[in-house]
Amino acid sequence: MDEKFDCIVIGGGVAGLSAALTLARNNMKFLLIERGEFAGSKNVSGGVLWGSDLNKLVPNYWEEEDGGWERFINHRRLTFMDEQSTFSLDFKSKHFNEAPYSGVVVLRSKFDNWLSAKVQEAIDASDFAMDSFIATNIKVDEVLMENDKAVGIRTGEEEFHADSVIIAEGVNNLLTRQVGLQDKYVPADHMLTGIKEVIRFDQKVLEDRFQLNGLSGMSNEFVGWATDGVEGGGFLYTNRDTISLGLVLSIKDMREKKRSPHDLLNHFKTHPTIADAIRGGEIVEYSAHVVSSGDSRAMPKELYKDGILIAGEAANLLMNAGKAIQGMDYAMRSGILAAETIVKAKEQNDYSSAVLREYRAVLNDSYVMKDINNFQDAVHLLHTETMQSKVPNLICDFGRQFFTIKNEPTPKSEKMLLGAIKRHSSLWELIQLGFKARKSL
């Protein structure tokens, strides 16, 4: 292929596909390269796609008979866990029943493949129906640079040329490092490992067990005993007839404590609350993937340079401040913004960083960078020992006393709470925590 493209998109995950769909709709000639057999074949996510950007990308997506999503979330739960108990903040609302939903659960092999079909439809409807391509099973080995400007990519012996390259390669961002935008080694404490099992049930059993109605679904995050003293957290999301159950775990902490993701997931599954939730289910999928911790210090030095933009988790755009993991929605928004910047660059026939820096400006102005910056303290707070073990233990301790009825005189709740605080932490530590939480949340 000797022709030159307007843009080459590297990676057919959420960021790359969202960029490609935006390029196709703007009549751009592009090549999307994905190393997996099909888009989504190599991707892992818990995962809830939060927010309503999907509706912007694929209007009224929920009306499709078999859209790429599993269930919409109308029931949210945050659970503190000790060895025997769970104490949850539980919120369910009819308010979340209306489309566009506030979050939909997706299984990536299905969702990415569906989104990729949408990209193909948009290519077919564009002026470049015969000249834009989605190429799978191809790994990009190098971004070709001339005078520090991207001019294309190399895969094996073959080269493809383009005016611009969007790098959407995900968290293991080797090409972002090759073009000099990220340091060669990323500190281990900025990276986590996600591990997940998909467990199948009879659909009626699943719906009864989790009180699901029609396509409604539940998302549940866990802090505390779930990770057996290793920094991280757990999740459970309901799909159509399966659940996604997993953990995200600090790589550094696992190494230091000599624990493996597999052994910790088995530990999580022995908790009485989890054991009850998964009883009778059959494991049908098992996967693991690195995931960014959401620490903004892990972001590349810049997200653009001459002829290049970085989108999605390749730019470490992710946030997890305890309420939810937000990586896919950030990937989607940044992919769209990157593509829109390339469209403008084509209009001006200038793909230099002088034009492409606009991407950084619009991203900074979007909820993605605003939230990443505003909630950094909360991200760090979540990873402290107090939040990881002391708080879950004391909450469960208090809950056990509060809900126990003994046919004996019952102490006042304040006394129970102070007792629990004393056993697991101190009043002073909690005052400090409250102060930090007030500022960071």
Ligand SMILES: Cc1cc2nc3c(=O)[nH]c(=O)nc-3n(C[C@H](O)[C@H](O)[C@H](O)COP(=O)(O)OP(=O)(O)OC[C@H]3O[C@@H](n4cnc5c(N)ncnc54)[C@H](O)[C@@H]3O)c2cc1C
């Ligand atoms: C266990 C787990 C749970 C998670 N839960 C959630 C959740 O609930 N909600 C949420 O929003 N996020 C969640 N995330 C994070 C989310 O999955 C990521 O943030 C998101 O997938 C990032 O999208 P992306 O398109 O940037 O990267 P990816 O989805 O990783 O896509 C990158 C693509 O690039 C391809 N690629 C890489 N290198 C090359 C190359 N050299 N040549 C060609 N192709 C290449 C890969 O094959 C891949 O398809 C979770 C992650 C994990 C691991």
